[in-house]
Amino acid sequence: MRWTIKPKPEQHEIDRLAAELKVEPLVAQLLLQRGISTYGEAKAFFRPQLSELHDPFLMKDMDAAVGRIEKAIDNEENILVFGDYDVDGTTSVALLSSYLSTYYPNVATYIPDRYTEGYGISYQGIDFAEDNGFSLIIALDCGVKAIDKIAYAKEKGIDFIICDHHRPGETLPEAVAVLDPKRDDCSYPYKELCGCGVGFKLVQALGSRRGQTTNDLMSYLDLVATAIGADIVPITGENRILAYYGLRVMNTDPRTGFKAIIDQIKKDELTITDVVFIIAPRINAAGRMEHGRHAVNLLMETDYEQAVAFAKSIEQFNTDRRTLDQEITEEALIQIRENGEENRFTSVVYKDHWHKGVIGIVASRLTETYYRPTLVFTKSGEKLAASARSVSGFDVYNALMDCSDCIEQFGGHKYAAGLTLLEEQFEAFKSQFEKVVSETIDPTLLIPEIKVDAVIDFKDLRPRLMRIIKQFAPFGPGNMTPVFMAENLMDTGYAKGVGEDEKHLKVSVKQNGIGPIGGIGFNLGDKLGVVSNKKRFSAVFCLDENEWQGQISLQLKLKDVRS
Structure with a gap:
């Protein structure tokens, strides 16, 4: 592993911001490294506000998209909401179709089959629309490159609205509207929305025409937060606001489908990491193992008992997926070696x-x-x-x-x-x-790289620091969990391998007489020799909390150690 220490901001800048915010210099350094240099920026970071979301009509073609949907509703046309089979696509479809269905009945959903249709807009889906009398298709998380397919639909008298976030090609499809902040001619201020985020902007625009504020649309943000986490988009700017409030919805009043999953996994409070590694794989498993519509059914279900039944099916898909991925990974590793x-x-x-x-x-x-x-x-x-x-x-x-x-x-x-x-x-x-x-x-x-935010001493590791770092969440690209490095550490004699095959490393360390502080290094069991017998070593780690018998203590979540 490469340990790369990020450049430290100028000391006078650290001191200025620390004084302005009344925080420790280390916190000011972490903020400056994230591009936060003023009181106002820090306030927006620590206290995201829905009011700071951008006007959806700043997105190119948003007027045309809203106008075409309103026309379809006035003319009682059938609307087909079409999305990809992954987490971003299925959450997008659930979001837009459930919103439209609150005030318009002629709305249906379509998820392409991963195996017979493949990724994105399909000819089969367009034929389905024609055969069933749909004159407007709204495509989410796909479509920005589907020039031939949009032309095919146009020949059949079917209009398209595209909500995408992928890089467009040189030519855009001839749709009624192409909503994509990555369009060269789109001046929308934030470019890193996921597909579900673009879908939410469309809902925000439609809602504004009906007198609804963003607060009225809060209940849809658990879907957006799930897509943000799963699609690994930067959790900065608008995404940070959407993820922050989406997690709040997920933990206080989640939609019935999410509640069924959460009750099944028995998790008290979800972080964005839980969304990425617990919720998202289950949503994804439907499209991987069976069909993405199972995920949409779960996410749109309002009856709890039915949602529990859907969640059980999806849990089985996820179990099957894990078995398959382990088997294929082993076969692939053998092929590389042979x-x-x-x-x-x-x-x-x-x-x-x-x-x-x-x-x-x-x-x-x-x-x-x-x-x-x-x-x-x-x-x-x-x-x-x-x-x-x-x-x-x-x-x-x-x-x-x-x-x-x-x-x-x-x-x-x-x-x-x-x-x-x-x-x-x-x-x-x-x-x-x-x-x-x-x-x-x-x-x-x-060579895998660990980016270190700061070199610190154990004397800096106070409970107040941990409380503030927890407020940096939600973490993700653009705002990763702070990583620290400490040198001249010594285990107090309790270092050992733990877990199956002792593949994890458990330590209790001191630095210059300060400590001990417990630490756990997942998959670092082979580094036991580096830290045992009271050898001096350096470590990179994140700060964590360990709860044991009702007591909460600071813990080092080790990422690597070296002599």
């Missing part, structure tokens, strides 16, 4: 029987193991389909663009993408992808 590919710049693996619904998770697992850009392929109809994952700092989307002559279709983000190609193109693509990455990646990016 092919002698441990020392390449990339991992590209393929077996025709691998389950398409879990190859993205497997790609993430392989990236954790070998830490390099990774693609996992499987057979999908007559073609091969893959999920791509990258490492911090390397744009896998751009790398795929440089391999586009071997690819049939691709799309995605800097760190995650999907693609299809013909089976006969596989070996050529594999060679070209390795060549592109090897020639463009900075080799240091192939």
